[in-house]
Amino acid sequence: MTNLLTLTRMRVRLALRNKMFFFFSIIMPIGFFFLYSGVFAKGEPIVVAYLLGPVLGLNVMGSFWGLSATLVTFREQGILRRFHVTPATATDMLVSSILANYALTLPTVIAELLLAKFLFHVPSLGDLTSIFLLVSIGTISFGSLGLVIASVTNTMQETQVLNQLLWLPLIFLSGATIPFTSLSKTVQHIALFLPATYLVHGLKNAIVNAFGPDKILLPLASLTVWFVLTLFLSSQLFRWEPEAKIGRRAKLYVAATAIPFLLLGVWEARYGRVIAEEKVTMQRVEDSDRSEQRRKPREQEQSTDPTRLDDAKPRN
Amino acid sequence: MPNSVLQVENLTKRYGDVQAVRGISFQVAEGEVFGLLGPNGAGKTSTIEILEGLRDADAGMVSVCGYDPRTQGDELKHEIGAALQSTALPDKLRVMEALHLFAGFYKRRKNPDDLLKRFGLEEKRNAFYSQLSGGQKQRLALAIALINDPKVVFLDEPTAGLDPQVRREIYDVIEELRRDKKTIVLTTHYIEEAERLCDRVAIVDHGQIIAQGTPRELKQASADKTRIEVRLAREESEATLGTLEGVSDCRSLNGNYVLHCQRPPQAIVSLVKHLEAQNNELVSLEIATPSLEDVFIELTGRRLRD
Numbered sequence: 001m002t003n004l005l006t007l008t009r010m011r012v013r014l015a016l017r018n019k020m021f022f023f024f025s026i027i028m029p030i031g032f033f034f035l036y037s038g039v040f041a042k043g044e045p046i047v048v049a050y051l052l053g054p055v056l057g058l059n060v061m062g063s064f065w066g067l068s069a070t071l072v073t074f075r076e077q078g079i080l081r082r083f084h085v086t087p088a089t090a091t092d093m094l095v096s097s098i099l100a101n102y103a104l105t106l107p108t109v110i111a112e113l114l115l116a117k118f119l120f121h122v123p124s125l126g127d128l129t130s131i132f133l134l135v136s137i138g139t140i141s142f143g144s145l146g147l148v149i150a151s152v153t154n155t156m157q158e159t160q161v162l163n164q165l166l167w168l169p170l171i172f173l174s175g176a177t178i179p180f181t182s183l184s185k186t187v188q189h190i191a192l193f194l195p196a197t198y199l200v201h202g203l204k205n206a207i208v209n210a211f212g213p214d215k216i217l218l219p220l221a222s223l224t225v226w227f228v229l230t231l232f233l234s235s236q237l238f239r240w241e242p243e244a245k246i247g248r249r250a251k252l253y254v255a256a257t258a259i260p261f262l263l264l265g266v267w268e269a270r271y272g273r274v275i276a277e278e279k280v281t282m283q284r285v286e287d288s289d290r291s292e293q294r295r296k297p298r299e300q301e302q303s304t305d306p307t308r309l310d311d312a313k314p315r316n
Numbered sequence: 317m318p319n320s321v322l323q324v325e326n327l328t329k330r331y332g333d334v335q336a337v338r339g340i341s342f343q344v345a346e347g348e349v350f351g352l353l354g355p356n357g358a359g360k361t362s363t364i365e366i367l368e369g370l371r372d373a374d375a376g377m378v379s380v381c382g383y384d385p386r387t388q389g390d391e392l393k394h395e396i397g398a399a400l401q402s403t404a405l406p407d408k409l410r411v412m413e414a415l416h417l418f419a420g421f422y423k424r425r426k427n428p429d430d431l432l433k434r435f436g437l438e439e440k441r442n443a444f445y446s447q448l449s450g451g452q453k454q455r456l457a458l459a460i461a462l463i464n465d466p467k468v469v470f471l472d473e474p475t476a477g478l479d480p481q482v483r484r485e486i487y488d489v490i491e492e493l494r495r496d497k498k499t500i501v502l503t504t505h506y507i508e509e510a511e512r513l514c515d516r517v518a519i520v521d522h523g524q525i526i527a528q529g530t531p532r533e534l535k536q537a538s539a540d541k542t543r544i545e546v547r548l549a550r551e552e553s554e555a556t557l558g559t560l561e562g563v564s565d566c567r568s569l570n571g572n573y574v575l576h577c578q579r580p581p582q583a584i585v586s587l588v589k590h591l592e593a594q595n596n597e598l599v600s601l602e603i604a605t606p607s608l609e610d611v612f613i614e615l616t617g618r619r620l621r622d
Contacts, residue, residue: 002420002421003420003421005420006417006420006421010406010409010413010417013409013413014406014408014409017408018408074406077404078400078402078403078404079403079404079405079406081370081400081402081403082400082403082404082405084370085368085369085370085393085396085398085400086393086418086421086422087390087393087394087421087422088421240370241370242402
């Protein structure tokens, strides 16, 4: 336990001294928040609330980039092998990476929620417990994916290629960038095989529909199972030595991380509610937005039309 | 060996087709500085990394402080300190933070401030690792190796890649540890390092120990012969030069001739006479007192740095 805390403190400290960390973990997520809220939602509180799920989802998913890159750098530079000669274990190294990443991601998520509430006047942030649970399990499970990537790639170049290959479908098909309901039926069904879809879907339900934890059990349970599997795989594949290359067959282990969502995707396509719920949520947001748009001009009229003001005056 | 803290018997290690270690055996007594001397690729690092628990041996018996590194690695790691050959620390880690970080892993800890003072790093306590010179990085590595007050310290090529002045600084530090009766196992390919720092040396070549003893014993085994190294204008036969008066043996090494002799003046006179007779010329001549390099040349026919 002491080793774990010692390493976690070090990882947090090093990240805070890293300019890349500031850019990718603070500036970029906050930049996305303003892009979504200010430009895409045009500051409309109801739309901002709808887009908050995708924004938080992007922030949480990004965990795997930083974790894989740092671990591979540590291995390539021979830093890991220095720790190998101490009583610190592979589990200490892996879990401390996840804990540090969690500690560093949470403040940005809180900042995004506060900005939505106080700068864009989102009337309700939904169910905060559900948001907290989804952000937490999402951050640690996507962080674990980063650890598997670090374990199955031999060089930083390979790591970046694999990160890109995973990142693009995760952000474009999950509803994190393109609204899920705008995707074609086929693409929506493909998206059901991605963990990111369940994360973003869960966050939207927690924020827009104020679903409590009991109503978002599917994303919570699936991401938890995924976390356990990815952490187990990364601990089995962990390598301290830079020259300890991994064989092609072992690289297939990365495919094993897809198993839970492969099964879930098949089940969800047949019996599930994700696609239907997405439609309902979108419809609800559009209706609320339309009525808001209708209410606004009426209020403006009331405040500028002198006759109306006269009408409002008490008659003798 | 009655008070040995480290025993190695018939150690073997193979990487694919390469047999890196072929049946190495030795013991190290408490308070002793033991050196594994040999050229690059001789199997020194593989051996020391098996002792540290970083690699598993294919066969053989290893005991360090009474622990088997393969099965009792967790216990062993509390008892040993190590400065590895190819390693680093994160660039943005400060010197003092590095010592505190590593101290956090052990049950037994030394005061980081005392170690900073001892290794002359007080002024650098707040410097980032990336801001340190090669010598300072190595001194920090040694300080970290001692943070848990280890029973055995492993130093893998502690001065490799450092300039001669910095190398001498590191020698002073290791000599201080030796005075403190710290048990040290070091690997090196520098003759001077082995002769100056080690109580006993094992000469390693092609994964085997080819000679073992105190530096003095090893040199005596090569009959305390003075080495004369000459470069000639034209080639000569090794056999002919080896039979000159006063010369014990002759080997050709990279275009030079290395003559071992017990009576150097006589050997030089007979060599000059021979060259005159052959109408050959002496381009250069160097005389050196016997060293472990000569022992290595005698045993392998090669120089250590070849």
